[in-house]
Amino acid sequence: MMEEQARIMQALSGVTLAGHSVQGGMGLPPPHGHEGTDGDGRKQDIGDILHQIMTITDQSLDEAQAKKHGLNCHRMKPALFSVLCEIKEKTGLSIRGAQEQDPPDPQLMRLDNMLLAEGVSGPEKGGGSAAAAAAAAAAGGGADSSIEHSDYRAKLTQIRQIYHTELEKYEQACNEFTTHVMNLLREQSRTRPISPKEIERMVGIIHRKFSSIQMQLKQSTCEAVMILRSRFLDARRKRRNFSKQATEILNEYFYSHLSNPYPSEEAKEELAKKCSITVSQVSNWFGNKRIRYKKNIGKFQEEANLYAAKTAVTATHAVAAAIHNSQANSPTTPNSGFQMKDEEFQLDSAESKNSLLTNMFTAGSSASFSLPNSGDMFMNMQSLNGASYQGAQVGDNVQSQGDTIRHAISQTVGYNDGLRHPMYSPHSLNGNGGWHGAPTPSSVTSPNEGPGSVHSDTSN
DNA sequence: GGGTATGATTGCAG
């Protein structure tokens, strides 16, 4: 082997480096012993080839093409080509074959799932709004939640659009590049050993490269969504007072259930719906309210009175209406003890609630409103303006008015069918200041309440 | 800007 190499070297030096020594000395002594016609001939062949190579750039393109064509048409070409392909397969390339079936990248899967969950890569509309809704639900709503919500959705749509545009671009570029490379390889396969398998492999490599770029795109998209999401949630985490209306509704409920201010799950849902807040916000509100009320009952007294009166007014409407209806339906119905003149309750548009209150609860007022001596309302109203109200025995009379009236009154003044059990007063807070002495928590409606009784918490 | 009100959070107990 070494000998042959040396001989080739000699031949090369003899041809291409004629007159120049590469072996250090000033001159190379002529080789001895191996010279002959055979050696000279081979030397000449190699020299010709090398010469051709060296001068190939001097040839015109046409000449080169002609040579290429000549080679392609050579009768030995197909055989040689397949042999070379085979050799190539057997060497390096076949080793890489094992790496080809790429297992699904867990990171890519994570990204895909996330994008799907965020509604970026999923079906057109549903996913996005679902994610936004989820985010909204997670953060809780507010009066302006819809604004923030739509803002979030708009930004998400923007991200989605960018993502899809970029993805499309990448896919297009990938396809173009693949086609280009395939054509190139097919072309080249006429002059060098490239098997279809290799082309396939190359396509795979290209796709992998592009998918890694896609992964970067997905990653940045995910980041963008996450940032948007966190900003959105942060913005909603910012405390925002409930609307006045919502606070009123909650307060009304609280003070009309002062004896047991623990709304049931249904009541909470109802309140949440009415106030456009979440159930958990209702729970928070009641939790805060209970504790703050308990801590400083005095401070809340005024508020309690206000809401008691308010509730009384609205309920009075109901009662008046109920009576009116009842009377209309059965004119013979006796209404002693609970007689009210309709005109005293024509208050809706002309009179404000406040002026009505003044009329109703001023001693000199023509309206005489008797309340049972057992409800929260009564206690609160007692301190409203110092007037003393007699707890009339209205129960029987009211009952005689039929269910409608009984329900209305029950709603109004905390009247229960039982009527014999004392309801809550601030003084009945137990030693720990809890409501635990009161009817069972979480059962908003009093346990003593009759089964047919309708309570305000569920009836509105 | 400071004080208060208020919605939310946290840690604990039942």
Next chain:
DNA sequence: CTGCAATCATACCC
């Protein structure tokens, strides 16, 4: 899980 109590963080008001 619910509610309580303490606390935080912010909104709101003067």
